[in-house]
Amino acid sequence: MNLRQTYRLGNFRVEPLECALYHPQHGKQSLQPKFIDVLNYLVQQYPKVVSRQELIEQVWQGNEYVGEKALTNAVWHLRQALKADNSDEVIETIRKTGYRLLLAPDVDAAGTPETEPLSPSGFLLARYNILVASLVMLIIALLVYTNWPSPAPSSKLPITVTTEPGLELFPAPSPDGRYIVYKWLGQGGQADLFKRDLQQPELGAIRLTFDQAYEGHSVWSNDGRYLYFSRKDREIDQCDVVRMDMQSFQETFVTQCPTFGGYHYIDISPDDKTLAFYGDEDGATRSGIYTLDLTDKSATPKRFSCDQDCSHKERDMAFSPDGRYMAVTRRFNSFNENIFLVELTSGETHQLTFNEEDIVGLSWHPDGTKLVYGVQRADTRTGYLLDVDTMQRQPLSIEGLSYPNFARKTPLLFFQYRKEQYQIAAWPLDQEVNSSPFPVLQSGYNHKSPDYHETLQRIAYLSNETGHYEIWTADSDGSNRKQLTHLGRSSRYPKWSHDGQYIAFLAPDEDGDGDHVYLVEAATKRVQQLSSPFNSHNRPFWSPDDSAILTTVFTPQHSDIYRFSLSGASPERLTHNRGRYGVMPDEHTLIYSTWRRGLWKLSLHTGETVELLNSDTFPHRYAWTATTEGIYYLVEEDQYQELHFYNFANQEHAVLLRTPRSTFVGDGDLRLDMGERRILFTKTLFNQSDIKYVTVDE
Template sequence: MGKSFRLGQYQIEPVERAVYLDDGEKQNLQPKFVDVLLYLVAEYPRIVSRQELIDKVWQGNEYVGEKALTNAIWHLRQSLSHTDSSEVIETIRKTGYRLVVVPEPLFREDAVPASSSRLQSFNSTKFRWLALVTLVIAMAILWFSLSASQPNPRQISPVTTDPGLELFPAPSPDGRFLVYKWVAPDGQVDLFRRDLEQPQLKATRLTYDSASEGHSVWSVDGRFLYFSRKDRDVERCDIVRMDMHSFEETNITHCPLVGGYHYIDISPDNTTLAYYSDDEEAELSGIYLLDISKENATPQRFSCATDCGYKERDMAFSPDGHFLATTRRVNQFNENIYLYDLRSKQVRQLTSGEEDIVGLSWHPEGSKLTYGVQRADTRSGYILDINSNRTQSLDIEGMSYPHFARNKPWIFFQHRSEEYQIAAIPLNTPVNNSPFPVLNSGYNHNYPDYSHRNKKIAYLSNESGHYEVWIADADGNNRNQLTHLGRSVRYPKWSHDGKRIAFLAPDDDEAGDNIYIVDVATKRIQTVPSPFKGHNRPMWSADDARILTTVFTQDHADIYAFSLEAEGVQRLTFNNGRYGVMTDQNTLIYSTYRNGLWQLNLSTGELQQLLDEQQFRVRYTWTLENDAVYYIEEESDHQRLLRYDLNAKAHETLLKTPRSTFETDSALRLDRDQQRILFTKTEFPQSDIKLLIDPSL
């Protein structure tokens, strides 16, 4: 249905994908939201099941449709609830949804949006009809003239629809084949190749191992595929060349075991491989160049190696080979794109104010870049003209890692959305229970922290477009936004007296980050003085007089203490400390980077290992209460919530859950008032590869 209609006081324009109010206010809708609404309208007054909507709107893809339908219904209700509290869409428990307002089709003279109602203010009926006929004729002439010269509208087509994660699309130069990384729901990781000219055929599996393959790139002639392979079982990472005719593999150089993304690209003359790596002499990882036209060539570091203040991660050669676009990451809040002129050695910054760049690729004609960004866990794609620095949104929600085919202006991209909600697991039941939601909406909520003093939850929400600090009652009600910084923050942590919350945020010049404290009563924010540029999750001392946090320097990363009353800094750990809890004024229990759990007596300096690296492999998803450590253990196909009694020195499994239930980079907190564990809940994400063909590109 493309015709206009009304739902009570709302006028729906499907072609515009918009809702109009009688006062002229307009609200745009996403295409899938419109599809859901149109289907409910077409089936009015019948109750439509969730499964039927998933089948019709998402072609039966339950992995995407389940969450996307809930999100669509929520947004439709928000758009259709401006003036009163009456519902337009009713939820029928355990059944589905139905419209409760009669849809009324609009005739041509009624279908003018409310914002254009002044066109109908003519006093003379005859003149009104004459003007309308003239307008219709003029619009028809204009439409036919434009349609004769305009190309067909853009098309977005699914390429992969398997359950799990299809990641990092790498099209062959002619656009016929697509290689991608697939992470199956059971955790298996391999590379696959799909023949786009024969879509009825199943994808060909390229790798058969227990290692983890990463980004890949085709040689310019389409003969070879280059990719990274990281195998933690043998502590080895290699850049591999695969012959795409015989599938024979050759290891050509090494890559770092640390890090989750191993970016790679090849020069247009087919002689230079650029890839993400590190070496002993460099302070940070960066981009290396390898001459693959010569045997036994030595990789050359391209990126700055010492005293840089940033690290470069992703890269893309321009089609003429004169430029290399790279991403520079200053810290977890700041990453932008830079352009290197490989002839003049000059560097130019192309983007600013971005938090996370998720993929970049050159248009075949060489004057434009496409790239993805992630802002507060929302992904989107852009086109950047490198001559004018003008940026245009591709208007595709969930878009990341866009990649042009080398010889065709087609963009293959990764379509992925991530949802985080605050959930809880009860501990005082004889039978294991499933997590239940505490804070759940159409926005992302994560990093919960619980105050026993005032019985409130501090957490992050991206409702404002950035992650800001919010608080709510223990049941999730009475939500209140505390910070309005206009930039994403991290890691809220209550003081013991429940009056203040510490958190991490970028500094004003985006050159580093700071520890901040917000007063809950007044919402006033203060900065914790620090001589360092890089920090991590804040912790409070037992008396709330100091803030503890990991500090990142060029030489080490360890836990420091910062006084709030007077400027004073003290290094507390010397074995890669990451996160801790002070049980009293002299005792710090803390996790390390791949070195287990430790207890430190701050008075005597006595150090004791409580759990070794085989028993305790987490850095952040743990908490300590009443001489017991609660933490998450990550296995290949599941997660376990464990309790370790420090006195009895005994483990107890509290819950076994599907993989990716617990967000392992987030927080784990015990609410002893209600005897439950608060955590950030995720679903095993769904990511599909799609193809964008846009004549305007």
């Protein structure tokens, strides 16, 4: 057959001239020319076995030094590309011999049917018809073009790079795309960096770090010599930015990073002279982006982000390929994060995205005119391609995409593929033998943040089955579900009033500038906003008589628990040590958690505060609940999670349950159902997260 001729392999149409595969469902995949050459030769020799030496001779002109590894790489990529139908192997390896194509190529099915030649008169008529038709089509095309939205990039089937058990996170490709470094997080809590050689996929991943600390995001220098990454050791309360020589694997301390938070973003300028990272310093009112001059060994980090009188916090960043700009993410509140473009010389800033809730990674296309970024809405992740000049946005249509990262010298886009799954589960308090939690609400959608009303025997919870987290209720066994809100934007933290008439919850303003506490009436579904002079709040809870709602207020000066009277009185600040969430066992007592300062009790009558549990014993702000007898709370270790009970009477701690790590959502809610003697909570499945890549050449 002619090696330029179109042919089919199963459901794939192969276009050798385009170096592309077309699939009816997955669209176009672009492949390297050598990959297509290998496939073409196997097709030409079908059904013969083709030796490796013959393929190297035909495709690489006998250059064994290059061809030996390149052939293995080509076959691996072809197998990955031809897996769209989840069918058997298309290319068979014949041990110690070579390869054989297992699927018969179909040339006629892809070709153009033959026709009789035209007579001279027919030829002239045909030319006239073609001209008329072309003119009509041109007019139609011009009309459509001026009114048609920008098309999405050609759909391409992502190639899977990693499939290890556990979570492979934060891909960092080398500039040429040959190597990929990523963080691996095991179920036992182990967290280390690993490296894979994509030209030798048959080789296993190489472990780069060997410690008990938590490595985070990483970035290669543009010359491919170094890898920069964060390392956080909770045992010694230390976080460092480290440089690793990728030849000798020798490490060098660069600077310090914050010990709090789970994301330590990092990037490097195109000239390898400036490192940007997510940092903090004494005296700063908030964390933000810092830069470090790598050419000056005595240099100290300089704050890039705004600090004083700011309405936002900058987190992630990406230098443009020409070094003129930095794209940064700005979080205004927990419901509003968007991307801004900063011109590095003048500081001039332009907003690039709007109405996004959570940005999960951003990366510049090598051509310097486009950005790919990931978004998360109601725990569903996807990605977009944005032209920074025209502001046209195109969906990538890859569900589960987050933390995209281009190999700087290629159009290969690496990303982590991850889906989060949550369900509401219950654990019985009085069982004699430990057992697994029992599911209460589970389906193909996410259900989370339960709150239980004893009298009504109803659970208030969040569900994302409408595309946003809305407020729902259900019977204690999960049946008789009812949707209460239809806001069309994500809500959080539902909390029943004691009389069962209302559910308080947190949701963003319609304009996205802030958030407020809202009340939905269970009987009528009527929603009203709690009056507040502040624009950033936290999880609401009720006073014992339902006359007030308490919640943390976030201001530039402090973050503490306030009481908001439903009668319209001015808000009253109750805590002064970073209070975060609480319960009121009676009208004079507030038991509350703090930001990294343990659990406290406040007398509203005298103003006296008493520490109940220190931060070492009680690390969580939200995964706890209180009764008149004591406190149920979550403890997380490296290998497991435990549910503890602290008895007020004898001041003793008891371990009630030990489960695999990530059974409980770390910042989730624990809620008591005393009628059935159980604890309700949000259960997470330990999700698989893999690294994949796709070509973005548009």
